[in-house]
Amino acid sequence: MRFRPTPRVRHRLIAGLTTLVLPFAALVGLSTPAAAAEATATYAKTQDWGSGFEGKWTVKNTGTTSISSWTVEWDFPAGTKVTSAWDATVTNSGDHWTAKNLGWNGTLAPGASVSFGFNGSGSGSPANCKLNGASCDGGPTVPGDNPPSAPGTPTASDITDTSVKLSWSAATDDKGIKNYDVLRDGSVVATVTGTTYTNTGLTAGTDYSYSVQARDTGNQTGPVSGARAVRTTGGVVDPPGPAGKTSLGYFVEWGVYGRNYHVKNLVSSGSASKITHINYAFANVKNGQCTMDDSFAAIDKAYTADQSVDGVADTWDQPLRGNFNQLRKLKAKYPHIKILYSVGGWTYSGGFGQAAQNPAAFAESCYKLVEDPRWADVFDGIDIDWEYPNACGLTCDSSGPAAFKNLMSALRTKFGPNNLVTAAITADATAGGKIDAADYGGAAASVDWYNVMTYDFFGAWAKNGPTAPHSPLTPYAGIPQDGFTSSQAIAKLKAKGVPASKLLLGIGFYGRGWTGVTQAAPGGTATGPAAGTYEAGIEDYKVLKTKCPANGTVAGTAYAHCGSDWWSYDTPATIASKMTWAKNQGLGGAFFWEFSGDTANGELVSAIRSGLG
Structure with a gap:
């Protein structure tokens, strides 16, 4: 018995970004790899709405010298393609795709990273990734290795007013785990090499959510673990709802x-x-x-x-x-x-x-x-x-x-x-x-x-x-x-x-109404639905309380007759x-x-x- 408007457009709105590139036929030349620099490129599908998806690449400088530019290449299976992109110039030659940095995001200091994204159609995943002509996992020639698995959902112990100890089961990876990012309410608060971490400096009587993400030796991150809700002790609890109801x-x-x-x-x-x-x-x-x-x-x-x-x-x-x-x-x-x-x-x-x-x-x-x-x-x-x-x-x-x-x-x-x-x-x-x-x-x-x-x-x-x-x-x-x-x-x-x-x-929290009504009491005839903000015949209470104030009650519900309109609402x-x-x-x-x-x-x-x- 509830109505909703037509679903809105669900594509990501891009503001302040310079690139919106449809598939081109030309292939952009590759950048020369920066000497003595190492880097990784990792991919994630961040959204999927059935007929399309949103993808994101993250380029990270894992070496000791700066990188002045980057180029990521990959292959999509037939039927999958990029339809729009941001924070990179994306072009293609058939099913081979190339993304180059823009003028403002090409330089990466050691340890720095940058991401670019795109909307795509089809359902395929990228393959044969290359970063600046080399492997996307930082190696010289071998294609990227598998990312690590998700760690176990963290457990919480030793909870105090200001701290909590977290523990989790280890992730696995074909080439080994380097460390773990600890996320609190979705943001990284620590990076540790073991499988425990004590978070201090918290607020008493406050709810937090913790999860963990592993990183392999190639600096690839895997999926985030399940979330663990934690409430610190102490503090003043907000009032509950109606007692027992x-x-x-x-x-x-x-x-x-x-x-x-x-x-x-x-x-x-x-x-x-x-x-x-x-x-x-x-x-x-x-x-x-x-x-x-x-x-x-x-x-x-x-x-x-x-x-x-x-x-x-x-x-x-x-x-x-x-x-x-x-x-x-x-x-x-x-x-x-x-x-x-x-x-x-x-x-x-x-x-x-x-x-x-x-x-x-x-x-x-x-x-x-x-x-x-x-x-x-x-x-x-x-x-x-x-x-x-x-x-x-x-x-x-x-x-x-x-x-x-x-x-x-x-x-x-x-x-x-x-x-x-x-x-x-x-x-x-x-x-x-x-x-x-x-x-x-x-x-x-x-x-x-x-x-x-x-x-x-x-x-x-x-x-x-x-x-x-x-x-x-x-x-x-x-x-x-x-x-x-x-x-x-x-x-x-x-x-x-x-x-x-x-x-x-x-x-x-709304009323339903008719127009063309001459009778104030219920049971009158009408000519059609009364005008409403979003849909004829229906209007929010916040509008009706002043637009057509209630002037009667029937069967425990208010009604209002104003002009030729008749409404009922609580x-x-x-x-x-x-x-x-x-x-x-x-x-x-x-x-x-x-x-x-x-x-x-x-x-x-x-x-x-x-x-x-």
Whole structure:
């Protein structure tokens, strides 16, 4: 029952870089190797969006004298090519590619390194690498050796207010390990030759994330290990959420574009201290697998100091940027917050049917996405938003009533007891409706809770009306469809065996409306959807509270008639009454869609927090 705009362009935006080179036919001549200098060139695929990818080469001077210029050559298999590049001049002759330094980045002092990148099409990897005519591993003639393996995920011991001791299992390499880089929150803080390191000078009561990366004798770095979260002792812990209740909000990935809503807004609005959980929406479902949707917004978008949660600007070469890095910083500042990666949603639910054919393989793909070593410390579990199992949403599913239970069971098995596994589910309580179409009662044993989507019951997709509140708490005289209320949905789920403590009541931070309406009370006729900022028939609460103030209440939800427009939406007052109802029902708490619809001072989040107590 949630809608999202068309995905934005996901290509990297390049500012201040001088080169954007499409394939050429001419081959640039090679530079003469610098005398007595040694160097390495290593390659990494930093992004992959299916139809293309982003690659990065790093050239490092491992010798004792300066290098005045560099040229990297490699071969791509047929069908793979560079489409744009930055920080180097990239040309080709057929499948043979050459990259030369620009005027400002050719000189490398001993120990210095420089990187250049490119967008590519196809799926191949480079081969036959040469750097200044010699081997890319620093040898005279032999092609580059294999990079080292990932070290083991570090363990933490001897944790104090200001220090922690880290230990990890050794990496392996065909020519030997030289040393290890220790990364704290994604940045190198030490390079050591052994497999232990004690990090000192830390802040009491603060969360940190540590990982390790090995370097071989050719100075090639391997993949980063898994991340270990560490919280130092002491300090003042931020206040938890409502006592015994979950208060969860959705943060939408695409909100960083037109909505200009970023993780820092959770801090500036005061909302971060009033919630317990965040669902990051959405990952996609393709070919029965969990996949990242917009990698630029998620892991690559650079934030300036004033845009960043902690006031520290991103750098061009840090291993993780974007929303994920900002969420990592948010958790360091508010350690009580847990974050789940939400999969599916209205637009991306079409892939769940295929996923349900092999639940174990789907669960494995989701685990790899959520627990990717680059951001494993960011997420505390997974949320499934399948709209709808064995029923119709944007598309129709016919996977059978047991498919949802099987899928959630496989996810619980894979993610284990120490991760959260949740699901957003339908609130259609009509006889034979969507709640009846899947085994939500049976699946409840595998989930920590359900986000019951008790909103979007009515809207201007019925363009002529009748006007009705999109999130009614209870039935009322004249309601267009029996069974389309929050109370009936909760009652039906309880009757199917779902514990009340595993049900969260849904709140929309937006309204739905019609135009061409002459009747102030619900039940009037209309001519179509009212105008909205992003989509006709829908508008954020922060706009509606002044554009069309509420002047009535029906079934626990506010409504407003202004001019020829009619809107329904929740206000702080109606949220307070809904939270009282939720507590009286013994529910586990509440959730909302989504943060950017709230006011700049987070008044709806505050109402949920106060209402849950």
